[in-house]
Amino acid sequence: MTMRRAIGLMSGTSLDGVDVALIETDGETVRVERSPNGYLEPLGPTGYRAYSDDDRALLRQALIDAEAVTERSERPGCLAAAEELVTRLHAEAVENFLSENGLTAADIDVIGFHGQTVVHRPDQKMSVQIGDGRDLSRRLGIKVVSDLRHADIEAGGQGAPLVPVFHRALAQASGFTESLGILNIGGVANATLIARDGRILAFDTGPGNALIDDWMRERTGHALDDNGRTAARGRPDEQLLAWLLVHPFFARRPPKSLDRNWFSHKLAGQLSTEDGAATLTAFTARAVARALDHASDPPVRWIVAGGGARNGELLRQLNYHLRAEITTADAIGWSSAFLEAQAFAYLAVRSVEGLPITFPSTTGVREAISGGVLARPED
Ligand SMILES: Nc1ncnc2c1ncn2[C@@H]1O[C@H](COP(=O)(O)OP(=O)(O)OP(=O)(O)O)[C@@H](O)[C@H]1O
Ligand SMILES: CC(=O)N[C@H]1[C@@H]2OC[C@@H](O2)[C@@H](O)[C@@H]1O[C@H](C)C(=O)O
Known part of the structure; x- marks a missing residue:
């Protein structure tokens, strides 16, 4: 061709x-x-x-x-x-x-x-x-x-999501052979899981940056939580997090997709700016970790793309919850911003x-x- x-x-x-x-x-x-x-x-x-x-x-x-x-x-x-x-x-x-x-x-x-x-x-x-x-x-x-x-x-x-077929082409071109997860953290987050036998499973994992952005805009007037600095100063509200994660979306078997409006930053309601940012950041990370419930061949490496790859606090939490090697797309020559x-x-x-x-x-x-x-x- x-x-x-x-x-x-x-x-x-x-x-x-x-x-x-x-x-x-x-x-x-x-x-x-x-x-x-x-x-x-x-x-x-x-x-x-x-x-x-x-x-x-x-x-x-x-x-x-x-x-x-x-x-x-x-x-x-x-x-x-x-x-x-x-x-x-x-x-x-x-x-x-x-x-x-x-x-x-x-x-x-x-x-x-x-x-x-x-x-x-x-x-x-x-x-x-x-x-x-x-x-x-x-x-x-x-x-x-x-x-x-x-x-x-x-x-x-x-x-x-529509991008998985491209993720697979890139993974092949780059010569990855181990089980791989490709995570795009935009407003909403979506994952492509590529098993060692080449089979893919893809779905939206839940909110990405949208709730964090909305929260920051409302509380501070800033468009985003730069590098997750505000979240890093706060403490996640574990009770609220547990409640958020029982939403049926997370237990649903993939494929599944999410509308930006299904969750709202207002859920963090009465928390301080820092604790709210920490809770919403943890919500994104733990929602991603729920992807592992659906993985037949859990990724040994995750490549993280999208604006969320620039949020150090989010990456730190992903590192903890995914228990695999986490690399940003930029670090391997792919483009986090333009994938x-x-x-x-x-x-x-x-x-x-x-x-x-x-x-x-x-x-x-x-x-x-x-x-x-x-x-x-x-x-
Ligand atoms: N330095 C940074 N620190 C923290 N977050 C950042 C930073 N830079 C970008 N972001 C986040 O990334 C977002 C933009 O990401 P991206 O461009 O991947 O989203 P999108 O393409 O609009 O979304 P989607 O993939 O859902 O369609 C910003 O709104 C912000 O939340
Ligand atoms: C309906 C819609 O626009 N969904 C977006 C959104 O942003 C991320 C995630 O949710 C993903 O499902 C999708 O975008 C990417 C590009 C996709 O279709 O693969």
């Missing part, structure tokens, strides 16, 4: 900005290069377009207004305006990325466009990512694959090639299926 140059675009549940990454892939293998520390990493530049406070405020409102959505094409309240913003900012992000890297539209075969999740209710067969793939394709003059969760949801899957954007580039090429992107063991879909909607500039 032909190697293609693909750009992936991700705007995650943390609402921080648009991640951009270029990779070369034929939809099976990913072109990699050897990093200075000896590991193999995907080849290709990355870029980022941060949201302004006003952008973020509109997106936050969109999450609230989206609660009224009963049919996936509906755009109540500010959703239409938010969708226009998402498309425009992604177009700007790609334009800047191309010019920063001396590339033109003609250099890119396809873009994988995740959009912004505003509704995720797999039980109601609904997952909505705002962002108009056709408009993005016209603006940029590049083919765009969007709506990558819909086919899976329609076929009875969870519609998430998801790279994954959407990979998924776009798989979609164009008609290759499956979701599997019974990653989303619970009955059989492996492809997905995504292709838009061409001339459409």
Whole structure:
């Protein structure tokens, strides 16, 4: 199969900005290069377009207004305006990325466009990512694959997580042979478990950084708990933690996925800022540890990616609870920050090639299926 140059675009549940990454892939293998520390990493530049406070405020409102959505094409309240913003900012992000890297539209075969999740209710067969793939394709003059969760949801899957097939490709390219866990800690956290026989099991483990961010914003006005410093000064409320962890989500057998809004930082209610941060950080770590309940071949090594990999206190707790070697993605030459954007580039090429992107063991879909909607500039 032909190697293609693909750009992936991700705007995650943390609402921080648009991640951009270029990779070369034929939809099976990913072109990699050897990093200075000896590991193999995907080849290709990355870029980022941060949201302004006003952008973020509109997106936050969109999450609230989206609660009224009963049919996936509906755009109540500010959703239409938010969708226009998402498309425009992604177009700007790609334009800047191309010019920063001396590339033109003609250099890119396809873009994988995740959009912004505003509704995720797999039980109601609904997952909505705002962002108009056709408009993005016209603006940029590049083919765009969007709506990558819909086919899976329609076929009875969870519609998430989508990145495991990319995790597996990277693990293979990097030559890992032992049982491996790949943990992405974004707003929500998701894990891909790769057994020694190559079988994968993937699911959302629970909250990632979202509750910690919301807590910090409310208590201190800061967007995040930098390196987990506030949490490190507090003491987790064990009683509250025990109560949080009896939520049926954690006992449910995977595959399973979580909506950002299923848990709230308000659960930490009356605690001090430090103890609340410590409790919510411990909640994320112990929810991840529950993943081991479902592992047939428990990972001997975990690779941690996503913004949570920059939270030292969270990593310390994961180290304690997972009882395995914990490495950040950056430490092995993968990109903690851009792994998801790279994954959407990979998924776009798989979609164009008609290759499956979701599997019974990653989303619970009955059989492996492809997905995504292709838009061409001339459409
Ligand atoms: N220095 C840091 N210290 C602590 N936490 C950090 C730091 N840097 C980033 N984070 C956390 O990482 C988050 C961003 O992570 P990331 O970009 O992986 O999320 P996302 O892609 O939006 O989410 P998702 O994977 O759920 O779609 C921030 O909101 C913050 O909570
Ligand atoms: C519905 C939705 O957008 N889910 C996100 C979210 O953020 C992390 C986790 O929850 C994961 O399931 C998913 O994103 C990644 C990219 C995925 O689908 O693999």
